[in-house]
Amino acid sequence: MTRHFNFCSGPATLPTAVLERARDEMLDYQGRGLSVMEMSHRSDTFIDIAERAEADFRQLMGVPDNYSVLFMQGGATQQFACVPLNLLGAGGSGSYLDTGIWSQKALKEGRHLATASVAASAEDNGYTAAPAPRAILPASDAAYLHYCDNETIGGLQMDRVPEADLPLVCDMSSSILSKSVDVSKFGVIYAGAQKNIGPAGITVVIVRDDLLERARADTPTMLNWKAFADEGSMLNTPATYAWYLAGLVFDWLGEQGGVAAIERLNRRKAAKLYDAIDASGFYRNPIAAANRSLTNVPFVLHDASLNATFLEESEAAGLLTLKGHRSVGGMRASIYNAMPEEGVDRLVDFMGDFERRYG
Structure with missing residues (x-):
């Protein structure tokens, strides 16, 4: 067998040790006589897998106790809608930094569902440098400031966490777990899994608990962060095998x-x-x-x-x-x-x- 070096932006390469462990456990997970992908998500065995994955992720990220960790679906793209739906229940608007294509997609969805404005943009420099801190001006009624830490397509990464007197919401899809982050500076962090976490199918959301009470009344249940938090991310049948593989990646990362x-x-x-x-x-x-x-x-x-x-x-x-x-x-x-x-x-x-x- 030959494994080449895969530089894909996502779905991305996975650690060989993780793939080998998944291979060895594919048909018979730890003597249970079945594969993880065949297990009930309500079984004690899978609940143990899910809880260990969350615990390992919390340790790796240093997630404080007053934050919930959600394992959702729909990728970061679904979170573009979840952000305004879950944070604008008391009114106000969304403010966004524009640093590239993924920032623009989030802004577009914010405008589709609510009022959203650009707090600062890198357009004037051709998206080659992040906006200066003094240029970041959220709207006066902004309920949150959203930004993308790392623009996967353009290759522009923020060199600092923006300062704002309102909850920071960050798309970390292509940078999560690649560098140290102080989670306490953020209201919400979300990331699609298929770059540094595991295979496509899982989206991890870290949300400060006090923000779970801000959803709009018309927020669909499957997009509601509080509903997911209340049900341990098991409102419906989750992407069980992707969750299991994410747990293996967290375990591998701890070993590194x-x-x-x-x-x-x-x-x-x-x-x-x-x-x-x-x-x-x-x-x-x-x-x-x-x-x-x-x-x-x-x-x-x-x-x-x-x-x-x-x-x-x-x-x-x-x-x-x-x-x-x-x-x-x-x-x-x-x-x-x-x-x-x-x-x-x-x-x-x-x-x-x-x-x-x-x-």
């Missing part, structure tokens, strides 16, 4: 030394790739140094006519899914927690060889 240790590795991986790009006249990354993503590294070749050749040869070399998002073009290497440093080293070596041959 936790978030602080994986952050050191992630910063080393990212530095190697950015240094290779910066040292070259052949490749270019457009993002301001302070806002370069730790997990999603876009780059362009000096001659776009070589893109197809680069992708063909990189795939032949076992470096998969390096094509940039269709909206921006070029290349993108997603180097989440599960991407081993060897994968980045192989990519850097390939880029140097490709430049020597075609530069």
Whole structure:
């Protein structure tokens, strides 16, 4: 069996050790005589799996006791609707930072369901740098300030947590568990699983308990955070196997030394790739140094006519899914927690060889 290095932005690569453990437990989970995906979500065995996954996640993230952790579905995209529905029950509006495509999608949904405005935007610099702190001006009636910590497509990452005298809501889909975070600074954090948590199908939401009482009366039950909190995230049959795999990833991450240790590795991986790009006249990354993503590294070749050749040869070399998002073009290497440093080293070596041959 050959496993290549998968640089896909999501669904992303998973730790080999997690896949091997899931393989070994696939047909017979710990002697129960059935697979996790066949278990009742109400069984003692699965409830133990779910509770251990939540406990491990809380420890990894340092989630305070006055926050609920929800395992929902629908991806971050569904949370774009959940945010205004759950936070605007007492009126007011939503304020949003615009730092790229995912921020804009959240803003669009906010405007579809309520009143929403832009507190600051990176549009004037071509989405290459985050707005200055002094430029962030939430609306006077804002009930929350929403932002995306890391724009998966554009590769722009916030270099600081915005300061605001209102609940901060953060989409951390492509950065969660990749670096240390002070959860107490936030009202809500949400993240789709398919980048650093596990396979697609689970969305993790961390919400401060006092905010669970702010939902609009017309909030559908399946979008209501309090309803999920009250039922232990089991309003309906959850994505049980995805939840189980997320738990295996949390366990693996703990074995690596936790978030602080994986952050050191992630910063080393990212530095190697950015240094290779910066040292070259052949490749270019457009993002301001302070806002370069730790997990999603876009780059362009000096001659776009070589893109197809680069992708063909990189795939032949076992470096998969390096094509940039269709909206921006070029290349993108997603180097989440599960991407081993060897994968980045192989990519850097390939880029140097490709430049020597075609530069």
